[in-house]
Amino acid sequence: xxxxxxxxxxxxxxxxxxxxxxxxxxxxxxxxxxxxxxxxxxxxxxxxxxxxxxxxxxxxxxxxxxxxxxxxxxxxxxxxxxxxxxxxxxxxxxxxxxxxxxxxxxxxxxxxxxxxxxxxxxxxxxxxxxxxxxxxxxxxxxxxxxxxxxxxxxxxxxxxxxxxxxxxxxxxxxxxxxxxxxxxxxxxxxxxxxxxxxxxxxxxxxxxxxxxxxxxxxxxxxxxxxxxxxxxxxxxxxxxxxxxxxxxxxxxxxxxxxxxxxxxxxxxxxxxxxxxxxxxxxxxxxxxxxxxxxxxxxxxxxxxxxxxxxxxxxxxxxxxxxxxxxxxxxxxxxxxxxxxxxxxxxxxxxxxxxxxxxxxxxxxxxxxxxxxxxxxxxxxxxxxxxxxxxxxxxxxxxxxxxxxxxxxxxxxxxxxxxxxxxxxxxxxxxxxx
Amino acid sequence: xxxxxxxxxxxxxxxxxxxxxxxxxxxxxxxxxxxxxxxxxxxxxxxxxxxxxxxxxxxxxxxxxxxxxxxxxxxxxxxxxxxxxxxxxxxxxxxxxxxxxxxxxxxxxxxxxxxxxxxxxxxxxxxxxxxxxxxxxxxxxxxxxxxxxxxxxxxxxxxxxxxxxxxxxxxxxxxxxxxxxxxxxxxxxxxxxxxxxxxxxxxxxxxxxxxxxxxxxxxxxxxxxxxxxxxxxxxxxxxxxxxxxxxxxxxxxxxxxxxxxxxxxxxxxxxxxxxxx
Numbered sequence: 001x002x003x004x005x006x007x008x009x010x011x012x013x014x015x016x017x018x019x020x021x022x023x024x025x026x027x028x029x030x031x032x033x034x035x036x037x038x039x040x041x042x043x044x045x046x047x048x049x050x051x052x053x054x055x056x057x058x059x060x061x062x063x064x065x066x067x068x069x070x071x072x073x074x075x076x077x078x079x080x081x082x083x084x085x086x087x088x089x090x091x092x093x094x095x096x097x098x099x100x101x102x103x104x105x106x107x108x109x110x111x112x113x114x115x116x117x118x119x120x121x122x123x124x125x126x127x128x129x130x131x132x133x134x135x136x137x138x139x140x141x142x143x144x145x146x147x148x149x150x151x152x153x154x155x156x157x158x159x160x161x162x163x164x165x166x167x168x169x170x171x172x173x174x175x176x177x178x179x180x181x182x183x184x185x186x187x188x189x190x191x192x193x194x195x196x197x198x199x200x201x202x203x204x205x206x207x208x209x210x211x212x213x214x215x216x217x218x219x220x221x222x223x224x225x226x227x228x229x230x231x232x233x234x235x236x237x238x239x240x241x242x243x244x245x246x247x248x249x250x251x252x253x254x255x256x257x258x259x260x261x262x263x264x265x266x267x268x269x270x271x272x273x274x275x276x277x278x279x280x281x282x283x284x285x286x287x288x289x290x291x292x293x294x295x296x297x298x299x300x301x302x303x304x305x306x307x308x309x310x311x312x313x314x315x316x317x318x319x320x321x322x323x324x325x326x327x328x329x330x331x332x333x334x335x336x337x338x339x340x341x342x343x344x345x346x347x348x349x350x351x352x353x354x355x356x357x358x359x360x361x362x363x364x365x366x367x368x369x370x371x372x373x374x375x376x377x378x379x380x381x382x383x384x385x386x387x388x389x390x391x392x393x394x395x396x397x398x399x400x401x402x403x404x405x406x407x408x409x410x411x412x413x414x415x416x417x418x419x420x421x422x423x424x425x426x427x428x429x430x431x432x433x
Numbered sequence: 434x435x436x437x438x439x440x441x442x443x444x445x446x447x448x449x450x451x452x453x454x455x456x457x458x459x460x461x462x463x464x465x466x467x468x469x470x471x472x473x474x475x476x477x478x479x480x481x482x483x484x485x486x487x488x489x490x491x492x493x494x495x496x497x498x499x500x501x502x503x504x505x506x507x508x509x510x511x512x513x514x515x516x517x518x519x520x521x522x523x524x525x526x527x528x529x530x531x532x533x534x535x536x537x538x539x540x541x542x543x544x545x546x547x548x549x550x551x552x553x554x555x556x557x558x559x560x561x562x563x564x565x566x567x568x569x570x571x572x573x574x575x576x577x578x579x580x581x582x583x584x585x586x587x588x589x590x591x592x593x594x595x596x597x598x599x600x601x602x603x604x605x606x607x608x609x610x611x612x613x614x615x616x617x618x619x620x621x622x623x624x625x626x627x628x629x630x631x632x633x634x635x636x637x638x639x640x641x642x643x644x645x646x647x648x649x650x651x652x653x654x655x656x657x658x659x660x661x662x663x664x665x666x667x668x669x670x671x672x673x674x675x676x677x678x679x680x681x682x683x684x685x686x687x688x689x690x691x692x693x694x695x696x697x698x699x700x701x702x703x704x705x706x707x708x709x710x
Contacts, residue, residue, distance in 0.1 A: 038708065080504055080574070083675070090675040091682065239704050247697040254690045261683020262476060263597050265577060270600070273578035273672075274570075283632065368585065 006033045035234035036241045037222035043113040045248030053103045060096040070194035072187040075150035076275040094264040101267040102256050104290035118344035119221045125336040127214040132332045141200040144193040151272030156285045158185045167319040224416045225345025233413040292370025298325040299374040300382040331393045340401025348407040359392045463628040466602040482514040488667025501552030504573035508546040520546045527551040567637035576600040576672035601669045608661040611640040
């Protein structure tokens with residue numbers, strides 16, 4: 001895909017610079033002449049949206065950090081004084097908090113799009129793995145960011161999540177103490193979380209660069225799943241993808257603005273408007289919505305795993321839950337090798353397509369279960385739903401490749417497009433290769 | 434593909450509904466908050482200044498005996514339509530500690546508009562001790578902090594109806610919801626039965642309002658219902674003083690984005706018109 005560059009500096013300064021640091025050439029090749037498949041649909045715009053979301057979170061975050069005080073005694077108040085007394089402070093704080101939610105909303109669509117169109121299959125395994133690393137870093141960043149306002153849910157969420165680490169055999173308690181900077185969640189925890197919350201987004205930005213680099217080496221997938229074969233299959237990034245991504249971004253921003261300005265508290269939890277209090281436990285400790293599916297998986301394991309007919313416990317329920325939860329994310333790393341089908345796009349996999357949508361619905365249902373207390377009918381539902389989650393990766397993906405009879409695929413992207421429309425309407429501009 | 438998806442979604446929805454119906458009996462509150470119409474709801478919602486002033490009066494004469502308002506300063510009362518002098522006079526009613534002075538001593542002086550609202554107690558311990566161990570919560574954010582979950586599927590519709598007043602609805606329902614416990618329900622010593630209370634069936638605070646308790650001068654009805662609505666609106670303002678500004682700003686931002694999206698849509702159409710895809 002990455003052929004020779006078509007960048008042609010015209011000005012004297014452009015030529016001088018190009019001979020020394022060809023930054024303009026890199027940008028031109030990456031975002032102007034870069035060839036993209038001509039048949040990408042709206043789901044392919046979320047990569048661009050996510051990049052802008054990252055930038056938006058970093059910019060709002062840096063300004064908020066100018067007003068925020070990472071001290072357990074005043075952190076809560078400093079956030080609310082920012083909202084009340086700083087010009088545009090309320091908008092800024094909501095934009096950052098709602099932004100985190102919508103960042104996850106966009107990343108989930110991006111991940112599901114990748115799963116549907118087989119974007120993880122060779123030669124894009126590294127591209128996919130880098131994406132999962134970004135997802136993990138996002139989760140760590142979001143969790144630590146949620147602790148900073150030092151409300152009740154911040155405090156107790158930190159209590160629960162750092163508790164996961166104490167489940168690790170032998171070293172668990174030590175790891176947890178290092179994480180907390182003490183024996184319990186306190187000022188030291190808040191300080192180090194603030195520091196890490198500032199650091200991690202820049203690590204994400206670094207991995208995003210690798211992610212985009214890997215993407216530009218292999219090229220994008222497309223809804224047909226057929227690789228780019230000729231110049232007719234692709235169009236230049238600018239203006240085609242640029243204007244389309246811009247439109248998608250603005251539509252996305254309308255949704256975001258709706259929440260920021262009209263329902264700023266909808267995506268959060270009311271208890272976080274109560275200052276952290278180590279003596280009062282909230283009735284239900286629940287994470288933000290985007291962690292709920294994983295929270296359900298964590299609590300689905302309420303049994304010890306041991307050697308049958310003996311009293312020996314190999315994995316107690318706490319460790320089991322933590323393993324299941326981390327496993328539900330770690331399994332994404334293996335997806336390129338778990339899927340045995342040679343067909344990339346689910347459009348041509350009639351059986352897998354059904355399982356894919358089942359998986360989507362099950363994931364949303366897991367999210368709902370995550371918001372319910374671990375009691376009564378919810379526990380068996382959590383177990384069943386968790387089983388379906390893992391079954392999709394460990395049973396459906398490996399086995400379906402052998403049994404499924406895929407539909408016939410088009411010979412090329414151009415074939416697929418022209419077959420649908422009949423004929424080319426005009427001479428398409430040819431992308432550089 | 435679509436029909437498969439719809440079927441799956443329908444089954445999942447049914448499963449959810451069934452599951453929700455079968456548990457939730459033991460959960461509080463026993464009664465869902467009564468939904469009120471508030472002047473500050475909706476995309477162009479605004480506070481009713483007269484109502485906020487009455488709410489301040491109820492807070493000052495009744496609630497402030499136990500509840501603090503720590504995040505607000507007297508100067509914030511300008512939002513309610515008071516003049517600088519009126520705010521100065523209101524603040525001067527309270528004595529606050531200042532210092533140390535040049536002799537190194539702390540001293541009392543009348544509060545100024547820049548001071549925070551003076552609370553009824555010196556600290557949380559004293560507040561709890563004076564109230565049988567139950568700490569009266571601070572009012573600054575209470576209208577946001579007391580917002581019971583709406584449950585499935587209501588919380589989905591709320592996005593489209595722009596419902597964000599669950600806090601005020603809850604507070605108003607609680608204030609007007611005191612009643613005798615039903616037969617067979619034993620309420621603990623010093624507790625008061627209220628089916629709208631989110632954390633149990635009874636709470637430590639007794640019914641704080643009664644008819645004719647506060648003298649309104651603007652002719653508004655002097656009833657528990659009216660007092661409660663007014664003080665709830667005041668609390669909604671206290672929790673979100675930027676509400677009007679935020680909604681007006683949102684209206685402009687979204688209008689701009691809609692126009693921008695429209696222009697981009699036609700630009701995209703034009704750019705893509707020369708190739709089939």
